[in-house]
Amino acid sequence: MKVxxxxxxxxxxxxxxxxxxxxxxxxxxxxxxxIGPSGSGKSTLLRCLTQLEHIDTGEIYVCxxxxxxxxxxxxxxxxxxxxxxxxxxxxxxxxxxxxxxxFSALRNVTEALIHVLKTPKDEAKSKAISLLKRxxxxxxxxxxxxxxxxxxQQRVSIARALALSPQVLFFDEPTxxxxxxxxxxxxxxxxxxxxxxxxxxxxxxEMNFAKEVADRIIFMEEGIIACEGAPNDxxxxxxxxxxxxxxxxxxx
Amino acid sequence: MKLxxxxxxxQMLEYTKISLVIFFLTLIFxxxxxLAISLLRMSKLKILNIPIRVYLLIVxxxxxxxxxxxxxxxxxxxxGLSYDRFVAAILAFTxxxxxxxxxxxRGGIESISKGQYEAASMLGFTKLHTFIKIxxxxxxxxxxxxxxxxxxxxVKDTALAQTIAVAELFRIASNAASRASSTLPYIIAGIIYxxxxxxxxxxxxxxxxxxxxxx
Numbered sequence: 001m002k003v004x005x006x007x008x009x010x011x012x013x014x015x016x017x018x019x020x021x022x023x024x025x026x027x028x029x030x031x032x033x034x035i036g037p038s039g040s041g042k043s044t045l046l047r048c049l050t051q052l053e054h055i056d057t058g059e060i061y062v063c064x065x066x067x068x069x070x071x072x073x074x075x076x077x078x079x080x081x082x083x084x085x086x087x088x089x090x091x092x093x094x095x096x097x098x099x100x101x102x103f104s105a106l107r108n109v110t111e112a113l114i115h116v117l118k119t120p121k122d123e124a125k126s127k128a129i130s131l132l133k134r135x136x137x138x139x140x141x142x143x144x145x146x147x148x149x150x151x152x153q154q155r156v157s158i159a160r161a162l163a164l165s166p167q168v169l170f171f172d173e174p175t176x177x178x179x180x181x182x183x184x185x186x187x188x189x190x191x192x193x194x195x196x197x198x199x200x201x202x203x204x205x206e207m208n209f210a211k212e213v214a215d216r217i218i219f220m221e222e223g224i225i226a227c228e229g230a231p232n233d234x235x236x237x238x239x240x241x242x243x244x245x246x247x248x249x250x251x252x
Numbered sequence: 253m254k255l256x257x258x259x260x261x262x263q264m265l266e267y268t269k270i271s272l273v274i275f276f277l278t279l280i281f282x283x284x285x286x287l288a289i290s291l292l293r294m295s296k297l298k299i300l301n302i303p304i305r306v307y308l309l310i311v312x313x314x315x316x317x318x319x320x321x322x323x324x325x326x327x328x329x330x331x332g333l334s335y336d337r338f339v340a341a342i343l344a345f346t347x348x349x350x351x352x353x354x355x356x357x358r359g360g361i362e363s364i365s366k367g368q369y370e371a372a373s374m375l376g377f378t379k380l381h382t383f384i385k386i387x388x389x390x391x392x393x394x395x396x397x398x399x400x401x402x403x404x405x406x407v408k409d410t411a412l413a414q415t416i417a418v419a420e421l422f423r424i425a426s427n428a429a430s431r432a433s434s435t436l437p438y439i440i441a442g443i444i445y446x447x448x449x450x451x452x453x454x455x456x457x458x459x460x461x462x463x464x465x466x467x
Contacts, residue, residue: 091374094371
């Protein structure tokens with residue numbers, strides 16, 4: 001089953017064409033890594049797939065349901081109710097966490113369960129506690145984000161996204177704001193989620209991680225998908241000059 | 253004429269009540285009105301934000317004393333309508349303070365990062381829920397120091413109500429001072445304003461401490 005299907009997505013900011021016709025599919029249970037230099041459009045692609053940006057033209061399906069189509073060169077989005085439904089199928093973990101600073105770790109996780117999914121309070125609380133336990137934060141339930149390390153904050157934000165049981169979880173450079181030790185904390189969690197067959201799309205600069213965890217890797221450059229394949233193909237005898245020079249910057 | 257100090261103080265405290273009524277009524281009306289105005293001011297629609305900007309400029313660009321006189325006397329001179337001077341005072345204070353509150357709210361709202369809205373929308377919160385539960389509490393914390401300033405200024409500005417002959421603390425002090433040719437009533441009035449503002453400062457400090465649990 002395809003969780004995400006996108007074809008020929010184009011997105012322009014003022015005069016700059018950031019996405020120049022991207023097509024991709026994400027299968028259920030798969031981990032897709034997106035790599036590429038800064039400014040290649042990776043984050044914009046993620047933001048388009050999660051409705052944080054509206055595309056100019058193209059088509060996107062989420063779990064088989066049409067989110068946006070193009071008619072007469074104009075993107076036409078589904079109804080607001082359908083968009084909210086599809087949005088809840090797609091969780092997003094931000095680079096800089098974006099936790100709600102005035103809520104405890106626990107309330108960051110329960111808030112959407114209670115107010116969006118209308119889960120009874122007790123049930124929401126026990127679900128949130130078990131998610132935070134899974135993230136190794138059982139002793140931080142009542143802590144506020146400012147009392148947590150970057151790695152702990154990012155784990156709360158992963159728990160917050162998982163609480164809504166999305167079909168796919170997007171990560172936008174989830175470790176870029178963290179030092180190497182905390183980075184490993186987060187990568188360990190993503191690895192565990194991969195073992196549980198969680199569908200994930202991870203924009204990352206951690207090449208070793210992408211190589212080890214991803215089922216498939218997309219290399220983006222200047223708004224297009226320049227290369228796509230299994231980790232062995234991408235990191236093997238890199239067939240594409242640009243990919244080879246990009247990978248040359250990392251110790252792999 | 254000799255001053256009867258105890259009865260002067262009792263009388264002044266009596267009229268301090270009027271000053272406080274002006275203070276609280278102004279807050280009750282101007283705090284929500286200011287929020288509505290700040291939202292209109294931030295609207296991208298010119299038909300909404302331009303009239304609001306004109307209003308903000310006029311209110312913040314002219315003396316409050318002039319506004320009091322205009323609001324009380326203009327209906328009379330223009331239309332022959334006269335109305336209660338106390339109502340006029342509340343109206344003038346409300347319109348004036350709502351303008352300042354609106355700009356403080358706007359500063360607070362615009363200081364909240366885009367990421368908060370994006371996180372909220374990814375979780376499926378409605379715009380209203382996002383504003384009330386996520387944005388506004390953070391705004392309140394950030395604008396407390398500026399609001400403290402405004403509240404203290406308002407305590408002192410209630411004295412301007414006497415320009416349209418509303419009998420409040422300052423007017424009573426003025427009258428007593430000129431009757432007795434003494435500055436003592438002014439000193440007593442000054443002490444009362446100072447006590448009120450000390451109280452406000454104390455309350456704001458308490459609230460700031462109370463909200464200190466997060467950054």
